[in-house]
Amino acid sequence: MRIVFFASDKFSLPSLEAVRAAGHELLCVVTQPDKKSGRGLNVSGTEIKSAALTSGLKLYQPLKVNSKESADYLKSLNADIFVVIAYGQILSREVLNLPKLFCLNIHASVLPKYRGAAPINWAIINGGTETGVTAIKMNEKMDQGEIICYKQEMILAEDNSQTLGIKLSKSAACLLTETLDKINRGGYILTAQDEAAVSFAPKLKKEDGLIDWNASAKSIHDLVRGCYEWPGAYAFLNGKLLKIFKTSVFLPLEKKDGSNTPGTVIKVLKDYFIVSTGSGDLVIEELQIEGKRRMFTSEFLSGHKMSVGECLLGKK
RNA sequence: CGCGGGGUGGAGCAGCUUGGUAGCUCGUCAGGCUCAUAACCUGAAGGCCAGAGGUUCAAAUCCUCUCCCCGCAA
Numbered sequence: 001m002r003i004v005f006f007a008s009d010k011f012s013l014p015s016l017e018a019v020r021a022a023g024h025e026l027l028c029v030v031t032q033p034d035k036k037s038g039r040g041l042n043v044s045g046t047e048i049k050s051a052a053l054t055s056g057l058k059l060y061q062p063l064k065v066n067s068k069e070s071a072d073y074l075k076s077l078n079a080d081i082f083v084v085i086a087y088g089q090i091l092s093r094e095v096l097n098l099p100k101l102f103c104l105n106i107h108a109s110v111l112p113k114y115r116g117a118a119p120i121n122w123a124i125i126n127g128g129t130e131t132g133v134t135a136i137k138m139n140e141k142m143d144q145g146e147i148i149c150y151k152q153e154m155i156l157a158e159d160n161s162q163t164l165g166i167k168l169s170k171s172a173a174c175l176l177t178e179t180l181d182k183i184n185r186g187g188y189i190l191t192a193q194d195e196a197a198v199s200f201a202p203k204l205k206k207e208d209g210l211i212d213w214n215a216s217a218k219s220i221h222d223l224v225r226g227c228y229e230w231p232g233a234y235a236f237l238n239g240k241l242l243k244i245f246k247t248s249v250f251l252p253l254e255k256k257d258g259s260n261t262p263g264t265v266i267k268v269l270k271d272y273f274i275v276s277t278g279s280g281d282l283v284i285e286e287l288q289i290e291g292k293r294r295m296f297t298s299e300f301l302s303g304h305k306m307s308v309g310e311c312l313l314g315k316k
Numbered sequence: 317c318g319c320g321g322g323g324u325g326g327a328g329c330a331g332c333u334u335g336g337u338a339g340c341u342c343g344u345c346a347g348g349c350u351c352a353u354a355a356c357c358u359g360a361a362g363g364c365c366a367g368a369g370g371u372u373c374a375a376a377u378c379c380u381c382u383c384c385c386c387g388c389a390a
Binding site: 241243291292294300 | 320321322327328329330340341342343354385386387388390
C-alpha cells in the first residue's frame with residue numbers, strides 16, 4: 001500500500017521499520033519540526049527524522065499539519081492510507097479525509113482505557129498489571145476512533161516506562177503490519193469504543209513526578225517506575241532536587257509501630273537506604289542528586305554522608 | 317549569547333575562600349584472624365588534580381580561554 005507515516009517519537013521506530021520490511025510503499029515520513037532543546041539553544045530533530053534520512057525516505061516537517069499548504073502537499077502524495085503513531089499533532093477532519101482509505105492510528109493502550117499522550121506511564125503509575133496496543137480508524141476526536149484490533153501485554157513488576165515502552169513499541173509494529181494486511185484483504189471489522197469504560201492518560205507534567213511520602217510504598221514505587229525516565233520521580237534532600245530512578249518496596253520482617261514521619265530515612269546500609277512512607281517502607285536503589293550524574297545508591301553513599309533521621313521532603 | 321552545579325587513583329566525594337607532603341568512604345591486590353564470611357585487622361598498588369596558556373620562588377588551589385558531564389528552563 002501507498003503509505004504516509006506520521007511519527008515523532010522513538011516509540012514509532014519499530015513500526016516504521018516493520019512497514020518498510022513488509023514492502024509497503026513509504027511515500028513520506030511526517031514528523032514534528034526541529035525544536036530548540038537541551039542546554040543552550042541546540043536545535044535538534046526527532047529520532048524519526050534521523051531514521052528517515054538514514055533510510056533515504058522523503059521527509060516532511062510542517063509546523064502545522066492542518067495548514068492549507070500542508071494539506072495540499074499531503075493530498076498530492078495520493079496515499080492509500082495515513083499511519084499515525086505518536087505524531088504529536090492532532091489531524092483535522094480535512095487531513096483525515098485525504099487518504100483513499102482512512103487514517104490508521106496505533107495507540108499504546110487497550111482503548112478505551114488511557115486515551116491521551118502518556119498511556120504507558122499512567123498504566124504503570126496506576127499500578128496496572130496489563131496494557132497493550134490498539135489499532136483504530138481515526139476520527140477527529142483524540143483517540144476515540146473505532147477499534148480494528150488490539151494486542152495485550154503484561155506489565156511485569158520490574159517494568160518501568162522505558163522497558164514497557166520498548167515492548168509495546170515492538171508489539172505496535174506487529175499489530176500495524178497485521179492490521180495493514182487485514183485492510184489490504186478487506187477482512188476487518190470496526191468496533192465502536194465503549195464510552196462507559198473510558199479513562200485518560202494526559203501528558204505528564206514535571207509536577208506529576210513529585211513524590212508524596214504520605215502515599216504507600218507501593219504507589220510511590222509505581223510512580224518511580226511510571227515516571228521513568230522522564231519526568232522522573234523526585235523529592236528534595238537538603239534543598240537539592242533528588243530524582244529517584246529505581247526503588248523497591250521493603251517488606252519488614254517484624255511489624256513496626258509506624259511512628260516514623262513519612263519521608264524519613266530509617267535505615268542506611270552499604271548499598272542502599274530505606275525511607276518510610278505513609279504505608280510500608282521504600283528501598284532507594286538508584287538516584288540522581290541535582291548537578292550530579294545519575295548513580296546507584298551504593299555509589300552515592302560512598303561520597304555522601306547520609307544518616308538515619310534525615311528527611312526527604314516534598315519541596316525545597 | 318537563557319540560569320546554575322560540576323570534572324581530584326577503578327567508583328563516589330573532601331581539599332580551593334586564606335597557594336607550600338594528595339585526603340576520606342569504598343573497590344582491587346597481598347597477608348592475617350576466623351568453623352566460616354559480603355565481617356574484622358595489617359599492608360600494597362593505583363593520580364600529569366579535564367586540557368591549554370598566564371601570575372608566582374612555588375598552583376588541585378588565583379586569572380584567562382577550550383573541551384566534556386549534569387540540574388533548571390524549553
